[in-house]
Amino acid sequence: MIPALVILLSFQLVGEIAARGLGMPLPGPVIGLILLVVSCSIRPKLAEMLRPVVRGLLGNLSLFFVPAGVGVVAHMAEFRSDGLAIALALTVSTALAIAAGALVFKLVVQITGQNKQ
Amino acid sequence: MSDPALIWSYLSRGPLLWLTATLAAYWIGDRIFNAARRQSWANPVMIAVILLAILLELTGTTYQTYFEGAQFVHFMLGPATVALGMPLYDNLHRVRKALLPLAVALLAGSLTAVVSVLVIAKATGLSDVMLASLAPKSTTAPVAIGIAEGLGGEPTITAVLVLLTGIFGAVIATPLLNLLRVHDWRARGFALGVAAHGIGTARAFQVNETAGAFAGIGMGLNAILTAIIAPLVLHLFQ
Numbered sequence: 001m002i003p004a005l006v007i008l009l010s011f012q013l014v015g016e017i018a019a020r021g022l023g024m025p026l027p028g029p030v031i032g033l034i035l036l037v038v039s040c041s042i043r044p045k046l047a048e049m050l051r052p053v054v055r056g057l058l059g060n061l062s063l064f065f066v067p068a069g070v071g072v073v074a075h076m077a078e079f080r081s082d083g084l085a086i087a088l089a090l091t092v093s094t095a096l097a098i099a100a101g102a103l104v105f106k107l108v109v110q111i112t113g114q115n116k117q
Numbered sequence: 118m119s120d121p122a123l124i125w126s127y128l129s130r131g132p133l134l135w136l137t138a139t140l141a142a143y144w145i146g147d148r149i150f151n152a153a154r155r156q157s158w159a160n161p162v163m164i165a166v167i168l169l170a171i172l173l174e175l176t177g178t179t180y181q182t183y184f185e186g187a188q189f190v191h192f193m194l195g196p197a198t199v200a201l202g203m204p205l206y207d208n209l210h211r212v213r214k215a216l217l218p219l220a221v222a223l224l225a226g227s228l229t230a231v232v233s234v235l236v237i238a239k240a241t242g243l244s245d246v247m248l249a250s251l252a253p254k255s256t257t258a259p260v261a262i263g264i265a266e267g268l269g270g271e272p273t274i275t276a277v278l279v280l281l282t283g284i285f286g287a288v289i290a291t292p293l294l295n296l297l298r299v300h301d302w303r304a305r306g307f308a309l310g311v312a313a314h315g316i317g318t319a320r321a322f323q324v325n326e327t328a329g330a331f332a333g334i335g336m337g338l339n340a341i342l343t344a345i346i347a348p349l350v351l352h353l354f355q
Contacts, residue, residue: 005196008196011199012195012196012198015199025267025345026345027344029194029195029198029199029259030198030263030340033340033341034202035202036199036200036203036206037202037209040202040206041206041209047203053200057193058200058201058203058204061197061259061315062143062160062161062258063140063143063162063165063193064190064191064193064194064197065162065191065258065280066139066142066143066162066166066169066187067139067183067184067190067191068191068258068262068275068276069162069165069166069273069276069277069280070139070166070170070273071271071272071274072170072273072277073170073173073174073180078247078274079277082241082244084241085237085238085242086243086278088241089237089238089241089243091285092233092237093233093234093237093255094255094282094312094313095293096230097227097230097233097255097308097311098290098294098313099297100225100229100308101223101225101226101304101308101309101312101335102222102297102305102308103299104218104222104225104226105222105299105308106301108217108218108222109215109301112217
């Protein structure tokens with residue numbers, strides 16, 4: 001468990017250094033995510049070694065954003081005054097994004113003639 | 118016997134109480150979620166947030182005090198984001214097989230998510246802080262929180278907006294995609310993952326295994342793409 005944690009944290013650390021040091025637009029952990037994909041592609045053994053800890057982290061992923069979510073108590077005033085506008089933006093945008101992604105995928109598959117799996 | 122007020126004043130200052138409360142609230146949320154047969158509307162995070170919000174209100178505890186205990190849980194967002202690379206790595210063969218539709222649909226879904234939310238938010242007169250907090254709403258929470266911080270948004274508002282987006286997306290996906298006559302499980306799952314991140318992905322897995330795998334790919338790729346495009350698009354609206 002400890003070696004896997006060291007590797008995951010190191011990827012994040014390198015990501016943070018790259019994000020701040022090189023002024024990259026990506027958050028440090030996202031650079032760490034890319035590093036993980038690249039490293040595992042180069043050394044598949046690494047993926048097997050990380051897998052148990054990764055499974056533990058991803059299995060409880062939603063727990064980790066509870067503290068940030070509770071922060072809503074500090075912003076109840078905004079949600080009360082702008083609730084309708086926020087709800088409108090959020091719902092319409094999410095529906096549009098699902099529709100756009102699915103229809104474009106379908107269209108490209110039809111154009112390129114890639115059959116279903 | 119010591120005075121209960123003294124015990125309370127000791128506990129309310131340390132991290133132990135609120136760390137325990139956070140885990141306990143999530144546990145209760147997860148139990149309710151399972152009892153509701155894992156329906157999207159019974160989201161365990163939403164339940165935990167409501168329970169903790171009520172508890173803070175009743176005990177007169179500030180968010181800052183609460184966060185001193187909860188920060189240990191919050192910290193795990195970083196390594197968990199790195200860990201999201203693993204499902205992406207596991208599905209690289211699927212990505213290679215459908216590279217073109219995935220790439221174009223990713224761009225379409227991701228841009229639509231960011232641009233449309235900002236257009237509506239701007240038109241309805243929401244503040245710049247709210248715009249920055251809304252921009253990454255379709256991205257998985259740990260990444261969205263990081264993006265919002267970088268854009269001058271309010272990460273705690275973003276966390277809630279991300280949750281609501283995921284729940285809404287998961288609830289409407291099936292009727293919406295049936296209406297649009299999209300029957301390819303890859304397209305359905307991928308679009309849901311891009312627009313409604315982990316909660317959408319969990320929903321996709323409930324419906325179909327292929328849809329779930331592609332939703333996971335969509336969530337992972339959109340985390341990367343939104344981090345790049347959200348600052349660029351937001352710039353046009355400020």
